[in-house]
Structure formats: structure tokens, C-alpha cells
Amino acid sequence: MTSVITHEVFNQSTPLVDANLFTGNRALQDALRFNRPGYDAERFAALGAAAGSAAMQQHARLANTFAPQLKSHDRFGRRIDEVEFHPSYHALMAAAMQQGLHGTPWSLGPGAHVDRAAAFMLFTEAEPGILCPISMSYAVTPALRANAAIHDDWGPGLASTQYDERFVPFQNKRGLTMGMGMTEKQGGSDVRANTTRAEPDGRDDWGERYRITGHKWFFSAPMCDAFLVLARTGHESAGALSCFFLPRWRPDGTLNALRIQRLKHKLGNHANASSEVEFHGAAAWLVGDEGRGIPQILAMGAITRLDCALGTAGLMRQALSIALHHTAQRHAFGKALAEQPMMRNVLADLALESEAATALALRLARAVDASENASDASGHEKLISRVLTPIAKFWICKRGSAFGQEAMECLGGNGYVEEQGEGVMARIYREMPLNSIWEGAGNIMALDLLRALRTGPVADALVHEMAPARGAHPALDAALARVLHGLDGATEEAQARRLARDTALVLQAALLRQHSTDAVFDAFCASRLAEASDVFGALPAGCDLAAIVERARLH
Numbered sequence: 001m002t003s004v005i006t007h008e009v010f011n012q013s014t015p016l017v018d019a020n021l022f023t024g025n026r027a028l029q030d031a032l033r034f035n036r037p038g039y040d041a042e043r044f045a046a047l048g049a050a051a052g053s054a055a056m057q058q059h060a061r062l063a064n065t066f067a068p069q070l071k072s073h074d075r076f077g078r079r080i081d082e083v084e085f086h087p088s089y090h091a092l093m094a095a096a097m098q099q100g101l102h103g104t105p106w107s108l109g110p111g112a113h114v115d116r117a118a119a120f121m122l123f124t125e126a127e128p129g130i131l132c133p134i135s136m137s138y139a140v141t142p143a144l145r146a147n148a149a150i151h152d153d154w155g156p157g158l159a160s161t162q163y164d165e166r167f168v169p170f171q172n173k174r175g176l177t178m179g180m181g182m183t184e185k186q187g188g189s190d191v192r193a194n195t196t197r198a199e200p201d202g203r204d205d206w207g208e209r210y211r212i213t214g215h216k217w218f219f220s221a222p223m224c225d226a227f228l229v230l231a232r233t234g235h236e237s238a239g240a241l242s243c244f245f246l247p248r249w250r251p252d253g254t255l256n257a258l259r260i261q262r263l264k265h266k267l268g269n270h271a272n273a274s275s276e277v278e279f280h281g282a283a284a285w286l287v288g289d290e291g292r293g294i295p296q297i298l299a300m301g302a303i304t305r306l307d308c309a310l311g312t313a314g315l316m317r318q319a320l321s322i323a324l325h326h327t328a329q330r331h332a333f334g335k336a337l338a339e340q341p342m343m344r345n346v347l348a349d350l351a352l353e354s355e356a357a358t359a360l361a362l363r364l365a366r367a368v369d370a371s372e373n374a375s376d377a378s379g380h381e382k383l384i385s386r387v388l389t390p391i392a393k394f395w396i397c398k399r400g401s402a403f404g405q406e407a408m409e410c411l412g413g414n415g416y417v418e419e420q421g422e423g424v425m426a427r428i429y430r431e432m433p434l435n436s437i438w439e440g441a442g443n444i445m446a447l448d449l450l451r452a453l454r455t456g457p458v459a460d461a462l463v464h465e466m467a468p469a470r471g472a473h474p475a476l477d478a479a480l481a482r483v484l485h486g487l488d489g490a491t492e493e494a495q496a497r498r499l500a501r502d503t504a505l506v507l508q509a510a511l512l513r514q515h516s517t518d519a520v521f522d523a524f525c526a527s528r529l530a531e532a533s534d535v536f537g538a539l540p541a542g543c544d545l546a547a548i549v550e551r552a553r554l555h
């Protein structure tokens with residue numbers, strides 16, 4: 001049978017593939033140079049090439065398309081509680097660990113956390129789902145130090161750059177990962193509602209041992225080698241919440257009593273397994289003081305919140321790059337879409353948002369780095385890290401979904417199509433809300449900002465932080481005055497989101513002033529501070545749209 005030629009395919013864009021995501025990204029390079037002057041350009045160029053490669057994109061597609069499967073029992077009826085992943089999941093995990101995105105930076109000295117932050121952002125553009133266990137393994141170290149024996153035994157494995165996918169006891173593994181369990185059915189944000197209980201069970205090399213009985217309603221990456229979990233000591237529901245180290249295998253080589261009930265059927269984040277679990281008298285060891293479980297586990301939460309900000313900044317950059325690539329190729333009404341005045345306004349506005357997110361997230365990473373490495377005699381960086389964590393997590397993640405929607409719209413109908421995982425923009429859009437929800441949703445971040453205001457002279461710290469940008473734009477000076485007024489500690493709870501947003505915006509503007517171009521800084525102040533930005537693509541007249549878009553293009 002002869003086939004009929006119905007039409008020729010033309011004016012469709014090509015996939016964005018094999019671009020160097022670092023050397024092409026001026027905003028990231030400038031932010032990194034500002035926060036980490038001695039960064040290793042060669043290492044980042046290599047990572048940028050790998051993260052944007054066709055091979056990595058294929059792994060991401062496969063890891064998301066062939067979602068993890070729970071194997072609760074073997075074929076003989078014995079419980080095994082294993083999750084099976086596509087080989088591409090393991091390839092991505094191995095690549096992330098080889099880059100030292102998990103526990104490695106804690107032993108590398110000054111600058112390592114900033115390097116890792118930039119690398120984490122780049123890796124997010126390859127695949128964010130596998131970064132859940134990577135992020136938790138990174139974040140666990142400050143909390144785990146409170147049990148020196150466990151930290152000594154597990155620290156090297158958590159810092160190893162070798163991924164070991166085998167489900168075997170920790171002594172036999174080349175590299176280890178960890179997760180955390182706080183959320184229960186009756187309470188997530190308010191973990192004081194936790195009912196999981198811990199009963200003393202003796203003492204051994206790892207300290208006070210307990211038997212944990214109860215459940216967790218969200219428990220991501222259950223194939224991690226161990227978890228920090230919250231449970232109540234004492235038999236009464238009013239008993240104190242403590243933090244426990246709960247390994248998948250007991251030290252004697254037997255499987256611990258953690259039952260994976262089922263895997264969550266999620267909107268996105270399909271490469272990552274998120275489960276519901278029960279503990280049937282599982283062996284666990286106390287980490288930190290009894291009754292101090294919430295602050296103990298929040299030492300971990302503070303770092304995963306940094307990763308939420310970094311991850312969203314990475315996703316924004318990925319969506320922006322795809323939108324820029326498509327609109328440069330696709331023509332409508334006689335011109336490339338990117339040349340149409342209104343589309344150019346949309347692209348420029350997205351570029352501002354993406355660069356501002358990158359700037360704020362990397363600044364936070366520098367504060368974490370400086371606090372950790374004692375290069376902070378005045379305590380300024382520690383205070384900035386405390387205050388900026390809820391601000392950056394709140395604002396960057398809150399902007400993510402609106403950003404994803406607008407970037408998707410730049411691709412028209414093609415943006416909405418999944419096509420067996422080929423539709424990267426649709427995947428980004430489904431991923432975006434997650435960073436805003438987990439690790440403390442938006443309101444919880446804003447409430448945490450109010451708490452952070454009581455931990456030190458925050459207004460002074462902000463004045464210091466803003467000094468290089470004072471007088472650079474009248475709208476910035478006016479906005480800063482308003483923000484300083486709100487930092488006096490008298491902000492009502494109902495106004496906390498407003499304060500978090502406004503503080504984020506002035507800090508973003510100050511950072512853009514210091515390491516971006518005049519075109520970007522002026523347009524940011526004009527569109528976010530002089531007036532409220534309610535829709536992308538409404539940058540006021542006078543903004544240098546062409547210069548902003550040209551800077552954002554992957555070079």
C-alpha cells in the first residue's frame with residue numbers, strides 16, 4: 001500500500017539537548033563567582049556538560065516513566081519490604097553521589113557547601129526526584145553529630161562518593177544514604193501530634209537503644225540505609241518527643257522491623273519512592289537529649305530547606321532554558337516567538353525571577369558554609385542563615401509553580417504534553433509545588449521567620465547585608481525602610497507571609513545589584529519593588545528586555 005503524504009513537519013522546535021548547563025548560564029556563574037570566588041571552573045564545566053547531556057536526559061525520562069515498585073513480600077510469603085527501581089534511577093543516584101552532593105561537603109572545609117549548592121542546582125536540571133535521598137543524606141550530618149558513636153560509624157559511608165544500591169547491612173556497603181520520618185497521619189506541620197512511641201531496650205555501642213512502635217504517613221526514599229525519626233519516650237501520649245536513629249538493618253545483620261505499607265501515588269516526583277510505613281518494635285538509638293527531638297531533627301530540616309530553595313531555583317532555570325530555546329525556533333505571525341514584543345517581556349520577566357532565585361539560594365548556601373566553617377567571628381552569617389532559610393524556602397518555592405505555568409505556556413500546547421516522559425516541561429510543572437509543601441509548607445516558613453526574628457539583631461544584620469545596594473534605586477530604599485519596620489518583632493501572624501516576601505525581594509534586589517547587570521537590577525526593582533508584580537510579562541516600559549533575554553540565553 002502506498003502511503004499518502006499528508007503534510008510536512010516544520011516550524012516545530014528541537015529538543016534542548018547536549019547544552020552545557022553551567023558555561024551557558026551567566027547568572028549562575030556570576031552568582032557563584034560572588035559567593036565562592038575560588039570555585040573550580042573546570043569541575044563545573046564538566047558537570048554542566050554532563051547534566052545537560054542526552055544520556056542524563058534519557059536516565060531522567062526512564063526513572064520517571066518506570067516508577068519505583070514496592071515488593072512487600074517474596075514469593076514465599078516472607079516480608080522483604082524492598083522497593084525496586086529502574087536502572088536509570090541507580091545511574092542518577094551514582095552520578096549525584098559521585099559529585100559529592102550528599103554528605104561529602106561536611107568534611108571538605110570552607111567553600112564546600114557553596115560548591116555543592118551550585119552543583120545541586122545544576123543536577124536538579126538533570127533530574128530532581130533522586131535528589132530527595134541525596135538531600136536528606138546531606139542534611140543529616142549536623143543532627144547526627146549528637147550521637148558520636150553512630151556519627152563515627154556512619155559518617156564515612158555518608159560522605160563516600162560511591163553509590164551502593166545493594167540492600168545489605170551498612171558494614172558491607174561502600175556508600176550510605178539516610179532519610180527522615182516526622183509526618184504522621186494526624187499531624188505533619190504540628191509534629192507535637194505524633195503518637196509513635198519508643199520503649200527503652202537497653203544500651204550498647206550506639207548508646208541508649210529503644211523499640212519503636214507506630215507509623216509515618218510520609219516516608220520518602222525508604223530504601224535509604226537509615227532514618228532519623230521522631231517518637232515519644234514514655235507510655236503516655238503526653239511523653240516527650242525524641243529523635244532516633246533507625247537503620248533498615250540491625251547491627252547484627254537482621255532486617256529491622258520497618259514495614260513499607262504502600263507507595264504514594266503522587267502528582268509528580270515519580271522517580272522518587274515516597275512511602276507509608278509502620279514500625280513494629282523497630283530497633284532505634286537515641287540521638288541528642290531525650291525530649292529534645294524537635295530541635296534535634298530540625299537541625300536536619302534547616303538544611304533540607306536550603307535544598308528546597310536551591311532545587312526550585314534549578315527547576316526555574318531549566319524551565320527558562322527550554323522556554324528560551326523553543327521561542328527562538330518557533331515562528332508565529334511572521335517572526336520568531338522570542339522576537340514578539342510581549343513574548344519578550346514574558347521571557348525577560350522569567351529571566352529576572354530565575355536569576356533572583358539563584359542569587360538568593362546561593363547567598364543562603366554561603367551563610368550555611370560560613371557558619372559551619374567558623375569563618376564567622378561576628379555571628380553575622382549564622383544569623384543570616386537562620387533568618388534567610390525560611391525566607392528563601394518560602395519565597396523561591398512559592399514562585400516556582402507560577403513560574404512553571406508561565407514557562408509551560410511559552411511552549412503552547414506542546415508544553416502540556418507528557419509523551420512518555422519526553423515532555424520535560426510538563427514534568428517540571430508537576431514537580432514545582434513539592435518544594436513548597438515538604439520540609440514545612442509556606443505558612444510554616446512564614447511562622448518560622450517570626451521565630452527567627454527573636455534569635456538576634458536581625459534588622460542590623462539586614463542593614464549590613466543591604467549596604468552595598470543602598471541608594472542604588474529609590475524603590476529599593478523605600479522597600480527596605482518598610483521591611484525594617486516589619487522586623488521590629490511586632491509583626492502579626494497574619495502578616496508573616498507579607499514580611500517573608502518583602503524581605504526576600506529586597507535581598508534579591510541587593511544581590512542582583514552586586515553580581516548582575518544594570519538591566520536586570522533596574523527591571524527587578526521597577527517590577528517587584530516600585531509596583532507589585534502579579535503576572536509574568538508585565539515589566540513596565542523602559543526595561544531593557546533585549547539585554548535581559550540575551551543574558552539569560554544559554555550561551
Ligand SMILES: Cc1cc2nc3c(=O)[nH]c(=O)nc-3n(C[C@H](O)[C@H](O)[C@H](O)COP(=O)(O)OP(=O)(O)OC[C@H]3O[C@@H](n4cnc5c(N)ncnc54)[C@H](O)[C@@H]3O)c2cc1C
Pocket residue numbers: 179180181182183187188189190218219220221266269274434437438439440441442443444
Ligand atoms: C512527596 C512527599 C514526600 C514527603 N516525604 C516526607 C518524608 O520523607 N518525611 C517526612 O517526615 N515527611 C514527608 N513529607 C510530608 C511533608 O513534610 C508534609 O506533608 C508537610 O510538612 C505538611 O504537613 P501535612 O501534610 O501534615 O499538612 P498540615 O500540617 O495539615 O498543613 C496543611 C496546611 O496548613 C498550613 N498550616 C499548618 N499549621 C498552620 C498554622 N499554625 N498557621 C497557618 N497555617 C498552617 C500548612 O502550611 C499547610 O499549608 C512528604 C510530603 C510529600 C508531599
